[in-house]
Amino acid sequence: HKEDLELAAVYVSDAQHNRNIFFETQPHAVRLYLLYNHWFLGVLLYFFILVNLLLAVVEQPALLAFPTWACMLVELVCLLVFSGRLVHYAKVIPQDKFWRDPKNLCILVILLLTLVDMIIYGALKATDNYAVRWSRVLRPLLLVNFTEGRQLRRAFRSIRNALPQILSVFLLFIFSILIFSLMALKLFGKRGLKTNSGRPYFTNFLEIVFDLYVLVTTANSPDIMMPAYNASSFFAMFFIIFILINTYIFMSVFLAVVYNNYKKYLKEEVHQLVRTKRNKMVRAFAILQERREGWEEPGVSHTSWNQLVHLVQSDLSHAHRELLWSVADHHNQGYIGKLAFVQLADLLNIQVIAVKSRPHPLQCWSPSLYLSTPSRWLRHAVQHRVFVMVYDVIILVNAVFIGLDEEDPLIRNSEWFFLALYVLEILLKLYALEPRAFYSRHNFWNWFDTIIIVSALVATIINTAMTSVGGYSSRQILDIVFTLRVLRLIRVVDSIKRFRVIINTLIKIGPTMLTFAQLIIVVYYIFAMVGMELFQGRIEFLDSASPGKSSCGSPALQDSSFAQLNYCKNNFNNVVSSFILLVELTVVNQWHDILLNQLPSEPPFTLLSSGFTAVTHPSARLFFILFHVIVVIIIVNIFVAFVLEAFFVEY
Template identity: 40%
Template sequence: MSNSKPVANQVLVDIEMNLTGERAGDPSDTSQPVSGSTLSSTASIASTSSSASNNITKISANGPTSNLSTPDHSVTIEQIFSDQSASSASKYNTDVDETIKLAATLVKDAKSNRFLDFKHDRDSLRLYILYYNPIFKYIQYLMILIILGLATLEKPALWPDTLPFWAPCIIEIVALGYLGFRIIHLSSFQHQTTFWQDKKNIVAIILIVLSVLDIISYSIWAGIDESSNPIRWSRPLRPLFIINFPHARQIRRAFRNIRRTILEIVFVLILFLLSVMLFALLALKIFGKKNLHDRFGKPYFKTYPDALWRLYVLVTTANNPDVMMPAYDVSHWYSLFFIIFLIVTLYVFMNVLLAVIFNSYKRHLKNEVKQAVFAKRRKLASAYDLVKTKNKEGEGYHITLTTWTKIMKELFPKKSKEQVTMLFQVMDGNGDGVITKAEFLTCADLLNVPLTEVKDRMLLWNRMCPRLYNSKVTEFIRKVVKHKFFRYFFDLAIVVNAVFIAVEVPVAEWFFLALFTLEIILKLYAYGARKFASQFWNMFDVVVIGGAIIATMVEAIDHLKDLEGQTLDIILVIRVLRLVKLVNGFDRFRIVITTLVNIGPSIIIYGGVLFTFYYSFAIVGMEIFQNRIRFFGNDTYTLENLSENQYYCGNIALKDSEFWIDRYCSNNFNNIGQALVVLSELTVVNQWHVLTSGFVLVTHPAAKIYFLLFHLTVVVLIMNIFIAFILEAFILEYSLSKSKFESQFEAKILQLGYALGQKKKGEEQKKGTDKEVIIDDMETEIRPEEGTRFHVKQSRKKVEVLLMRMFENELDPEDLGMTDQLNHDIDRPSRKYTLDSLVS
C-alpha cells in the first residue's frame, strides 16, 4: 500500500485502536497485527502458485501481495508457553508474526463459516478483523432492529399519542448513517472489483439511498400538509436490510433457496391456477343461470370473478361445505362437482406442489452446502500455503507442531499447551508428527468440537472438602445417584404424584415436593453445579419444582386465598408438568425431543424469513386499510352507546355482513401489531375469506388481490418450503443421533485416551443409543496420576455444521471446488457433478 492512506481507512484503524487498547508494546492486544516479528524470517511469503489457494491467487491477480514473511520454526512450544508473566506476554504479542496472524484469521473464518474476501495487506487485515468486532456487529443488529421498530412510532402508530412526524425520521437517518458506515468499512478491506460484484452490497446501497429520498419527500409533504396522510413508500423494503449484510448469511441462503425453488415450481403453480380457472368456468355454466343465492343472500356463481374466488377459497377448505350447500340442496348430484374439484386441486396439485418444492429445495440446499464446504476449504488452503514448509526430503509440504501452536496461540490465547498438542495429534492421523494439507483442511471441524480440560471439571465440593467428597459415604451416594434405578424410582414417583393430583389429595403434595427437592440436591452433590446445569432436564426440574413449591406455599397462606382463582390455577398446573420429564426416560422419546431442540435455532432462521414477508405485507396493508375498520372496545357491539356507523365496526358498509356478524372488528390494519395478528390469522386460513370480505366491503373488490398474493406467497410457497426445511433438518439430525459411530474427531480423542473418565483397555464400554449419552454420561472421576484429560461437551450442533459434515464426507478430501463446475449456475439440471449424483 502507498504511504498516503485513505482517510476512511485511517479513521477505522483509529477506532480499532481505541476499542482494543492497542499501543506500542500493549500486552492486551492478542488479535491485531503489529510491526516487526521475531517469529518470522526475512524470506518472502511461500509460493502461492498452488491452484488450491483461491484467495492468494486473487490477490496476486489484483495487485502486489503484502510483505508478510514465512514463519520461523526455530521457536519451540516451550518458548511460547513457558513464561505466562505480563512481560513475556507483551514480548510475544508485540512480536507476533504477520503471516501467522493472517493464517489464524483465515482459519477462524473457516471455523466460523465467514467467506468474505479481503486484501491480505497489513491494514486491510486490521480492518477486516475490526469489521467482525462484536461491538460493531451488535450495534448493526440494533440499528436494523430500530429501523424495523419505527413502524410502532410512525403513523398509524401502535400508541395513540404519536411523535411528531420528524422524530422517527431523525432516528432512521441515524440508523441509516451507521449502516452506511458499515458498507464503507466493508469496502475498505476488499478489492473494488470484488465489492461491486457483490449484489448484496449494491442492494444495501440502493436501500439506503431510497430510504433517504423517501424521508426527504415525506418530510416535504408532511411539512406542507400533514393531514393529507403522506405515504412512506420505502417502509415495505426495510426487511431487506436483514438480508443484505454479511452477518445474515443463513437468512440470505434461505432466500436464495426460496428464489431458486420458486423458479422451478412456477409451472406447477400455473397448472394449478389453470385448473381452478377451468373449474370456475364450469361452475359458472352449471350454476350461473339457476338463480341461486348463498346463506347471506348473495348471488351464487353469478359472475366469473365470483366463481373463481369461491373455488380458490375452497382449495383451502375454509368455506367447505358452505360453498357447496346451495347447489347440494337443489340436487345431491351437484356434490360430485365439488368432490372432483377438491381431489384434483387439493389432493393432487397441492401435494404435487409440495413434492416439487421438497425435491427442489433439497437439491439447492445440497449445492449451497457444497459451495460452503468448498469456500471453507479454500480459506484453509490459503492459510496452509502461508505457513507450510518443505519436507526434509524436499518433496511436498507440511505444517509442524510449532507452527500449529503459533496459530492456536493467536486464535485462542488461553488454550493450554496440552490442549493445543492434543488438537494437533487428533489431526495427525498417521502419527508422523506433521500435518499434511488434507489433514489441515479438517481443522475447522475439529475446532468446532467443544472441549473442557480436566481441571475445569473439578467439582467445587472436591476442591473445598476433598476428604469428605472422596469418603466412602460420598462415593456410595454418587454410585446411587448415577445408577439407572435411581432415575426409575423418581420416574415412578412422578406417576404416583400425578395420580394423587388427579384424585385431589393435597396432603401428599408436600411429601412429593420434599422427595423431588431431595433428588435435585443429590444430583447437585454428585455431578456438581456446572454439569448439573448443563443438562436440560435438570434445569427443567429446578423450574418445575421451584414453581410448584411457590404455588403450594401461596395456596397454603390464608390471606392470599382471595387471589384470583384463574391465576392460581395457572401457577398450580406447573405441578403437572413433571409428567413431561418421563419423556427423558425413553431413548426414542429423548432422541426425538433432542432433535427438535437441536434444530430449533435453525427453525428460527426461517422464522426470520417469514417475518420479512409478514412485515412487508403488514406495512402495505396499513397503507391500504388503516382506519377502514375500527374497534371501540367492549361497547363496539352495543348500539346503545355508539352511533350506527360505529356500531358496524366504524363503517356502515359492514352492516349485517358476515365479517360483522362474526365480530371481527378488532381484526384490522390500524397499527403494526394488529396488522401482524391479521396476517397470522390469514396464514392459518380458517375464516380467511371472511376476513377478506370485510376489507373488500370497505374498500374495493380489487382488495382481494392483496389477500390472494399473501396466500400464494406465504401459505402456498413459503410455508411449504418451511415444511421441506423441517423435514430435511429433522431427518438429518434424527439419523445422525441414531448413528452408532462417533464423528471422526470425537472418536480420535477417545482413541488417543484423552477422554475424561475413559475406561482402561479391556473394560466394557457402556452402551447407548445416543452418541451424546456415550460421551457425556461417562464417569467423571479424576485421579492425579491420569494426567490431563479432556471432555467432549454436549452441544447443539447447527444444522449447517451437520450438513457440512454429512456432505463433506462425499467429496474428495482435497477438492477445493476450483474446477469450472463451480462457476456454473447451481440450478442448472444439466450439470454433471452435484451432490445428488454422489448420493445416488
C-alpha cells in the same frame, strides 16, 4: 512473520466459521477485517436492525404512538449505524469487489430510498398533507443483505431457484381452477340457486374463480357446496373431484416441487461451502508453509501450528491443542502437509467433551464426608432408575394438583411442597454429579429443569409477597407462575424412551428454525406494512361501552357475520394486530371471511355481488391471494420440507 501468522489465522477462522469474504491482505486491512468480524459489532448491527423494525410499533398507525420527530430521530441513528457498517465493509474488501456485489448496492439503495422517503414524509407532514412511509417495506431487506445474513440469503436463493418449477405447477393449477370455474358457471349458473345469504349462486365467472380458489384452501367448505348439494346430491361429485385434484393432488405437487428443489439446492450449497472452506485453508497453508531438510513436502512446523491455533482460538487448552496436532500429524513426521492442514478448520469445530471425571467440588472441600458410606449411598440412589421413576410419579401427581381448583388453600399450598421437591431434586443431582458436567452444553433437560424451577421459585415468592403485603396478586405474575408450573410437566417425556428420538430431532431442528423465523419475519413485515397502509382504520376494536361496538366501528359491518363473530380485533390498525392477522391468514381457516371485511365500506355480501366494479376491491383480493401463494404455498411448504428432511436424516 507475525503479520503473516495473523493473516493465516484470519483465513483459518473464516474457514472455521464459513465466512466467504475476499478481504484485502494488507496488515491494516486485516486488522480492520478482524474488527469487522468482532461479535460485538455483529450484535450491535442486529440490535439496530431490530430497533429499525420495531419502529413500526411506535410509528403511525401505532400501537404506542411516539411523536413523528422521535421516530425519525431513531431511524436516522439506525441509518447512520448501517452506513457505518457498510463503509467499514467497503474499507475491508477491494473497491471493485465492493461495487460489483449486489448486496452492497441493495443496502445503499435501501438507505438512500429511506432517506428520500423520510424527507418527503417530513415535508408533507409539516404541511399537513397525506403521506405514506412507503420505504418501511424495505426495512426487513436489510436483514437479508448484510454479510451476516448468509443463511437467510441461502434460503431466499433456494426459493428463487425453485420458482420456475413452482410457476409451472402454479399455472397448471390456475388453469385447473379456471376450467372448474367455467364448468361451475355452466352447471349452476342458470339454475336460479341462491346462497345462504340470498345472493345468486355461481353466476359471475370471476367470483366463481375466487370462491373456488378459497375452496382449495378448504376455508369455505362445505358452505360453498351446500346450495348445489341441496339441489341435487349428484353435484357433490363436482366439489369432491375439485378438492381431490386441487387441494390434495396440486398441494402435494407443490410440496414435492418445493422439497425437491430445496434438497437439490442445499446439496449445491454444501459443495460450494466446502470449496470455499478449502480455498481459505489453502491460502493459510501457502502463507505458513516451509521447506526443511528431511521433510518430503512443504509443510507447517509444530511451532507455527501452535502459534496459529493459539491465535485462532485462544481459549483452547494446551492438551487439546496437542491432541489436534497428534491427529493432524498422525504419522509423527514432525510437520503437517497440505492435506492434513486443510482439515484443521473442521477439527477446530469438533467439540471435545472432557470426559475425564473431574472430582466433585465437595470432594475437594471435604473428602472424608463426601466419600463416606451414607454419602456414597445417596449418590448411588440419585443415579438409580427408581429415582427417575419416583419423580415421574411426582410430576403426574403434580399435574393433577395443577388441574384442580386454585381457590382451595390445600391445593394452593401444595405448590410449595412440589416446588421444594423439585428444588431438592436439582440439589441432589448437583450433589451426585459434577456441576460442570451436569450443566454441559448438550444437557438440554438439565438446563431446562433448572431455569424453569428457579424462575418458578422466584415468581411464586414474588406472588406470595405481593399477596401478603398488598392483599392481592398480580394477574401477570400469576400467569407466569401458572405457565412455569405447567411447563415443568414437560420434563416427563424425557424419561420415556420412545419419545426421545422424536424430541431430539425436534431440538436439532431448532437452529435451522431461526433462519426460517427470519424468513417469515421478512415476508410478514412487508405484508404488514402494505396491509397497514391499505386497510388501517377500516375496522376498529372498541370496548363494550362504545356505541359502535357491534359493528366494529363501521356502519357497513352492522349485523355482518364478521362483527357477530367478534372478529373486530382482526384488523390492520397496528403492527401487532397486523402480524397476528397474518398468522390467521397463514392458518387459512376463515380467511375469506376475515379478508373480505378488511375491504372498504360495503358490507361483504353486496360487495361480493357487486363484483369487480369498484377499483379497490380486485387489488385488495390480490393482496390476500398473493399472501396465500407466497406464505402458504411456498414458505409453509419449505417449513414442512425442513421438518421432513430432518426426520428422514434421523431415521
